[in-house]
Amino acid sequence: MPNWVNLDALIPREDFEAIDSGGLTQPSAISTTLRVTDLLPDSISYSVLRKPDFQRETANWTPEKVAALVQSFLEGDLIPAIILWRSPKSGSVFVIDGAHRLSALMSWAHDDYGDRLTSRQFFDNVIPESQRKAAEATRRLIQENVGSFSDLSLALKSPRTVPDEKLLLARNLSVFSLNLQWVNGEAEKAENSFFRINQQATPIDPTELDMIKARRKPNALSARAFIRAGTGHKYWSSFDEITQSQIESIAKEVYDLIFQPNVDLAIKSADLPVAGNRYSADSVKMVFELVNFTNGLQPEMWRDESGTRRRKKAGEEVAPLSDDPNGTATIQFMRVVKKASERIAGNTPGSLGLHPAVYFYSFTGRFQPAAFLAAVAFVQELSEKSRLLKFSEKRQEFEEFLIKHKYFLNQIVRRYGSLQRSVPPIQKLYTILFEGLRDGESDDDIISRLQAAPNRLPVKLVGVEEYEHGRDFSAKTANAVYLESVLNNAPRCGICGARLHMKSATVDHKIRKEEGGTGAPANGQLTHPYCNSGYKEHLHAAIKKS
Secondary structure: OOOOEOOOOOOOEEOOOOOOOOOOOOOOOOOOEEOHHHHOOOOHHHHHEEEEOOOOOOOOEOHHHHHHHHHHHHOOOOOOOEEEEEOOOOOOEEEEEOHHHHHHHHHHHHOOOOOOHHHHHHOOOOOOHHHHHHHHHHHHHHHHHOOOHHHHHHHOOOHHHOOHHHHHHHHHHHHOOEEEEEOOOOHHHHHHHHHHHHOOOOOOOHHHHHHHHOOOOHHHHHHHHHHOOOOOOOOOOOOOHHHHHHHHHHHHHHHHHHHOOOOOOOOOOOOOOOOOOOOOOOHHHHHHHHHHHHOOOOHHHHOOOOOOOOEEEOOEEEOOOOOOOOOHHHHHHHHHHHHHHHHHOOOOOOOOOOOHHHHOEOOOOOEOHHHHHHHHHHHHHHHHOOOHHHHHHHHHHHHHHHHHOOHHHHHHHHHHOOOHHHHHHHHHHHHHHHHHHHOOOOHHHHHHHHHHOOOOOOOOOOOHHHOOOOOOOOHHHHHHHHHHHHHHHOOEOOOOOOEOOHHHOEEEEOOOHHHOOOOOHHHEEEEOOOHHHHHHHHHHHHHHHO
16 A cells, blocks of 8 residues: 555635625636645635535545656646635635645645645644655655755756756746636535536545535544544534534544554554554545444434435334534544443453454454454444453453464455455354354354354365465565464463453452452563453452352
8 A cells, every 4th residue: 555645734624605704705807827836835825725624635646646746737748727616705715626736736835745834733743654754755756856846946046056957847837837717606506516526537435425425413523533633624623612622632542542553564563553554545434434333323314415304224213313513412422432442442441452463454464444343343242232251251262263263354355345344244253253152162163153154154264275475475474474473472361361462451460459469570460451350350259159
């Protein structure tokens, strides 16, 4: 997966319907061209440029594509026209089509490829390593191919000091401009134009489109906050300051819980993020699914655009999800997600502290979003059915089975796909495995049950010899070696015996304080948080009864 250049900070977002105190205005004439100098930070033209508040993140161009756009512009190649709309209410100029093209030229003019002043302010100084690397790569490519904006600007003042080819580019900069086209009409016409245009050459991802249309609903607002740790564009800015602060605080807590540390594709450490790389292609979909599932939402609830209709599902009326006018519902949704996340990760007393290498990464070391969502669903089901104690009793056997047959995950994902469609079959695998262990079945019996289940799971035993390898280690093979080392060397919980993830480990008294145990190192052991609280007390109660 390439490192995407994050240019989202360069054009601010605004609601189409935003009303400025100055009232309605009508332009006497509108420009049909835009020069790069009009995009500089202190330019009047730049100060009124906006993206619609529902515009997807301007962050899916590679360094090579950004650099190529700048070079193409300077060399006089045809750049498609930028489509704009001017709000008669606020006077703001909205980019209907061409935000990436404009942002690429802005990044060059500002020398900000996602890592400098405007971006740092926008992201509250939270610049992930992958974003920083992409910015550096872009800056380097542009310097090699055309030179920085400041260099070309100085070249015109000292033409004898620069090569002829750079002088030509500098002169082109002084006269070349982008063509502009304008959408006429009110906000509704502009919004319809945006969707129509953006579903043509590069269609909007279906999940992103869902989130755009549900942008004022608590599920979309929650997902937006989580995916950026409460930084970036504040879709919740219309709420009061206390509510905004709460949203950003919960978002940061959950982000740190599931996405930290930030990692690239290669596994180099045992400290794996529970929810994989936040910048993966599936991360937004996964977080949106996480919010919807944990809050018991069905698509027909938030896709109902009428806002008043009720649809029937399984014989029951389903109320449509309303917009959130004040942030109360958004905070409630976020707290539910936080509770579910804390159940599988972190150090709160109820946390099972699931080891990411056991549950969420395939045997080739690839993070599987479906496995993450399935684990959340499985643990939530265990909690609702009061089976966490029994799970802790069988946990070591449960996880040893998953590790021994890790390729089952790949087989399921290969059959059903990488996200939503794979969640139910993976959850079914967990449920059948747990029930089999509870009933005292062998591995072979459990596998037979998996294969015989209704809509049977596509799992089969395979040997190492079935996988072909070249003479060199591929990235997948290297990840598999690292992952195997992580699993083999992981410490064990002193109570249940299953593997510990050190971000979710607690120190427990082997001999309890009430039984005379001291705080000496020899009396300490590492445990899962839940094992150190609920399960340990259950064991002691069982011993007393016997």
